[in-house]
Amino acid sequence: MNTKYIFITGGVVSSLGKGISSSSLGFLLKKRGFNISMLKIDPYINIDPGTMNPYQHGEVYVLDDGSETDLDLGHYERFTGLRLTKDNNFTTGQVYYSVIEKERRGDYLGATVQVIPHITDEIKQRIKKAALNKDILLVEIGGTIGDIEGLPYLEAIRQLKLELGSKNAVFIHVTLVPYIKVTDELKTKPTQHSVKELQSLGIQPDIIIARSEIALDDSLKQKIALFCNVDEKDVINACDVDTVYEVPVALNQEGLDLAVLSKLDLPDNGVDINEWKKMVHSIKYPKDAVEIAFVGKYVSLKEAYKSLIESFVHCGGNFNIKVNLRWIDSEELEKDGTGLFSGVDGILVAGGFGSRGINGKILAIQYARENGIPYLGICLGMQTAVIEFARNVLKLDANSQEFDETSPNKVIHITDKWVKDGVYVEGSTKKLGGTMRLGSYPCVIEENTLAHKIYNQTLIYERHRHRYEFNTNYLKAFEEAGFVFSGKSPDDKLIEIVELKNHPFFIAVQFHPEFQSRPLSPHPLIKAFVSYSYESRRAKKRDL
Incomplete structure (x- = not known):
């Protein structure tokens, strides 16, 4: 069959949940037996988010092939179980970079290079590449x-639907229906204006996903349908829910997947999401907490x-407990001390870059080590565990090369090179973008260790995103x-x-296990950490 395309746009405000809506629909279509894939297009001019400040962009999600991508790809993989690649995310920076390279090579035979057709053709080519051998993209x-940044993409998908035919492409528009508390009303005007803007660009949405704080009644759906030129049954209400994992269930109940099948002339083979519903119930109604x-x-x-x-939500759903995260700023920890850990059952030190807050992380690790509190370190959390041990046990004046180039004992340093897919890759401190150890790498686990007990395997593959390594000169x-x-x-x-x-439980890893955790299969390392922390909590209760 020809590949079918679903284009999801958003209006009124950002952070409405296009990524969760897309992931939920992908989940439902995959459960219906379709071979699907997903693509996120980011309008920013950066080549990728790898060098962007977390405060501006949020998490950088890393794929198996080492691509640094938008965090929505994390939603895609978690909801659908897909293993995505660099072809599943591209940016304006990549599009223009590619077009300019082609122009410099003379690929356009001296033509004046313009947004239409050259940029839009590049966009369409990348979309089609992501759709190869798939039933639905x-x-x-x-x-x-x-x-303004999104205009070339909207023009490209307008052209694509025209080229593909109406039965091979669907436009879904996610928009806000705000609740005005003072008058106790839901307002459809923002949705009407957003759709009107979309129509002015030549795109008529086939389905509207109306995000709202409280449920829309039939009269509001009728109003949106009338003013936005869609069938009433194609106005899908995405009301706020307790957990994002409830969204696929809610959208299925609203009929989103059936509406898409109808538009694309695809068969309804039924869908079984009972296992997912049980997981959602476990998250919403925990029996205990940690x-x-x-x-x-x-x-x-x-x-x-x-x-x-x-990943902690996944563990909570698996154990039917609520994993409460006590957020501790490592800089605040430096000032306020370890009293911030009163009553905690486990301590996690997460990844990051730069020297700010490092002494707080080291203090947290020392507290966990000396007091027998379950500890999990991830990426920088492993490197700081090494520094803490070097300073407080080996009594070395130690640091990471990242934080102090003049340290006499650089227990963490830039390694000369590492192997990626059989090829040596040089380490670098000069160039930031794309120079880290990125993506999936093999790890051989020693038997009769905590790691082996957790994984029950001697060879694993985990995703990395870091530049510095343990200095093996200190191994002995x-x-x-x-x-x-x-x-x-x-x-x-x-x-x-x-x-x-x-x-009792002290383990730290150079990789990021969270990138491979899934709602129905929590990552074994994080699952073990939560389990040990919960048992520690129960033991303390028994001792009281």
Whole structure:
């Protein structure tokens, strides 16, 4: 069959949930047996989000192939179980860079290079590439209608629907229906204006997903349908829910997937989402709780840790407990001390870049190590665990090369090179974009270690995003003092997992396990950390 396309746009304001809506629809279509894929188009001019400040962009989500992408790809993978690649996300920067390179090579035979047709053709070519060998491709256009950056993309998808035919492409518009508390009313005018703007660009939405704080009644759906030129049954209400994982259930009940099948002339083979519903019920109605101290430097913008937060939700759903995250700014910890950890059941030190807040992270690790509190370190959380041990156990004047080039003991440093797909890649401190160890790498796990107990495997693959490594010149000294290097690269040159002897649960990893956690299959490492923390909590209760 010809590939079918679903184009998702957003209006009125950003952060309406286009990514969650797209992911939920992808989940429902995949459960119906269709071979789907997903594409996120980001209108910003950066090549990728790799060098963007987390406070501006939120999390940078890393794929198996090392692509640094928008956090919406995390939603796509978590909801659908797909393993995406660089072809599933592109930016304005990539589009213009490619077109300019072609112009310099003379590919356009001296033509005047313009937005139409050259930029729009490049966009269409990239969309079609992502759709190869798929039944359905869902394409989310970032930003909102009216953004100047998004205009070439809207023109490109307008052309595509014309070329593909009305039965092969559907336009879905996600828009806001705000609730005015003073008058106790839901207002449809913003939706009407947003659709009118879209229509002025030559695009008539086939389906409207109306985001609202409270449910829309039939009269409001009729009003939106009338003024926006769509069938009433194609006005889908996406009302606020308790957890994002409830959205697929809600959209299915509203008939979104059936509306799409009808528009695209696809068969209705039924859908079974009972297992997903059980998981949602477990998240919404936990039987108990556990308290995890989340120590980070971007805690004022929790979107910077999106995948990690979601991985704890997955564990909570699996255990039917509420994982309460106590957010602790590592800089505040430096000032206020370890009293901030009173009553916590486990301590997590998350990833990050730069020296700000490092001493707070080291203080958190020392507290966990000395008090037998379950500890999980991720990326920088592993590197700071190494520094803490070097300083407080080995009594070295130690640091990371990232924080102090003059340190006499750089226990964390830039390695000369590493192997990626059989090819040596040079480390670099000179260029920031795309120079880190990125994507999926193998890790060999030592038997009879905590890591082996958790994974029950000797070879795993995990996703990375970092520039600095453990300095193996110090390996022997660490081992003699009780530090365990339980996971290494196949050539033994890179350290992936460290742990401590004689501690209930102390493990830190160089990679980002959260990128592979899924709602129905939480990541084993994070799951084990939550389990040990919960058992610690229960043990403390028994002792009281």
